[in-house]
Amino acid sequence: MPLSHDQITRFLKSVHPYDALPADALDDLARQIEVWEVDEDAAIYDLGHPLPGVFVIYEGQVEITDENGSVVSHLGLRNSFGERGLLKDGKAATKARTHTPSVLIVLPPELVRELMNNHDVVSKFFNRTRGERSGPQSLATSAIDVLMAHNPATCPPDMPVQNAAKIMRDKHISSLCVTEGDTLLGIATLRDISGKYVAAGLAADTPISAIMTRDPVTLSPSDIGSDVLHIMMERGIGHIPISEGGRLVGIVTQTDLTHYQAVNSAELVRRIAHADTADQMADVTAEIPQLLVQLVAGGNRHEIVTRLITDIADTATRRLLALAEAKLGPAPVPYLWLACGSQGRQEQTGVSDQDNCIILDDAVTEADMPYFADLAKFVSDGLDACGYFYCPGEMMATNPRWCQPLSVWRDYFRGWIAKPNPEAQMLASVMFDLRPIGGAFELFEDLQGETLSEANANSIFVAHMISNSLKHTPPLGLLRGFATIRSGEHRNTLDMKHNGVVPVVDLARVYSLQGKLTEANTRARLKAAETTGVLSHSGARDLLDAYDLIAETRLNHQVKLAKSGGSPDNYLPPSDLSDFERSHLRDAFVVVKTMQSAVGHGKGMLG
Structure with a gap:
């Protein structure tokens, strides 16, 4: 199906990062792309072959498989692929095959590089997509509170070495922090036990304090991964306790670093x-x-x-x-x-x-x-x-x-x-x-x-x-406050799922129904609603910004729980937020409530 310049332009306006390009740049881009029509069950590219560019699906479905033939992902409308291999060495790291007859938009390699050089939004998108944040660079620049194990195992200084060794065995760990109360006195590792205790033939009741490393070097949660790497390399150690305000809060080991890079x-x-x-x-x-x-x-x-x-x-x-x-x-x-x-x-x-x-x-x-x-x-x-x-x-x-x-x-x-x-x-x-x-x-x-x-x-x-879409409402109270859950296990918290993201999810579903849009993803629905005129540009921008803030706040709450060793949930105490964060979150809820009111009164968000 031949695509007109206007069709391509309208489509690219609905696909990130091209939606953020200035009008003249978008117009120029639409003139330079290629359009491929590919039959069902046809190879687009094979492993190791040179890539003709970055692909965006205009119509159809594409299956991505790895070198073993295992399915990595099924892609559909507005999904892109090929960028990772193209920006790495220009060759395909996977195989791509159509699942249905498909129409693909192809951005040639030189065009991709030109866009990255001239537009920060495109550069950031492709750098993130190809994984520049992964691997050693990400490890080196990540905050220690992301890398460290929380609630490290501890023992008192008078504990017999044999008992300490049993703790390490049972917990499958290679070190113990020796503490008195919250104060860190030292650290003992399996290497200390084998080199200082077993090899020296010390008595069974020898206290752990006799073989521990006293006053070990420590870092704080706000330090970064490179600090850990440099100290480990310089001092030839594999365990660094993390303290905050003189209190032991975690530990980073070589195993933690390896695990971080592998995940x-x-x-x-x-x-x-x-x-x-x-x-x-x-x-x-x-x-x-x-x-x-x-x-x-x-x-x-x-x-x-x-x-x-x-x-x-x-x-x-x-x-x-x-x-x-x-x-x-x-x-x-x-x-x-x-x-x-x-x-x-x-x-x-x-x-x-x-x-x-x-x-x-x-x-x-x-x-x-x-x-x-x-x-x-x-x-x-x-x-x-x-x-x-x-x-x-x-x-x-x-x-x-x-x-x-x-x-x-x-x-x-x-x-x-x-x-x-x-x-x-x-x-x-x-x-x-x-x-x-x-x-x-x-x-x-x-x-x-x-x-x-x-x-x-x-x-x-x-x-x-x-x-039905108006049954879940944002948790807005009087006098610029929040309406928190009043009783039960989650009392005094905000339900960031049912009163946070769900109201936007429901609105987006209504817009997709009104516009006969095939997208399932909420953000994609909102952008498609804007592109097709179901939702005005200003209405879409406001709702997207509100949704982004609500969703990011929810994710950050889940991350905080995961970092502390807890299970992620959707119940956020407003007290966990700063005054600045609470103010902006409330503003986001007001936007959602306004959009609900407009839909409920039968008013479109056009114009």
């Missing part, structure tokens, strides 16, 4: 893609909180962080599907596993349940259904083992209601649209966030287009969906 989203995806059991995958997903800490500490925006976190869940799902088929045999008919909820929107953070379903080919028979029941149980049980806990509302493929032939799914959506009662509104809200994960992708293509057209044409249904 990145691509490495976790690789390990999951090669796992043989759900337990092996669970060992990998247990590292997600640490990855979350590193990604946020590296300055990545929330939409990048949540996309990378979601990629891990997608990979785990596809690997479990492959293991299920290896155990159960080939599927009797084509099927498609889809995610909804935060995974469907590619917005997972450090805490998430699972929301999924299966669409079956209409050739399926009753005799085939036990196979898919077993497959759904295998995958959902595996996801639960990986920390994606079962959905309390049973919005999962294990529920027979959500494992049905395509014709039944068509009836579901038509019924919800025709009779938008409260249950239909709730179900439609969840199912409008569907995103294919693995299987026969073509089962969803017509269904999505038909549903959006039918829903958009039914003004009563749209009105009910608007009403």
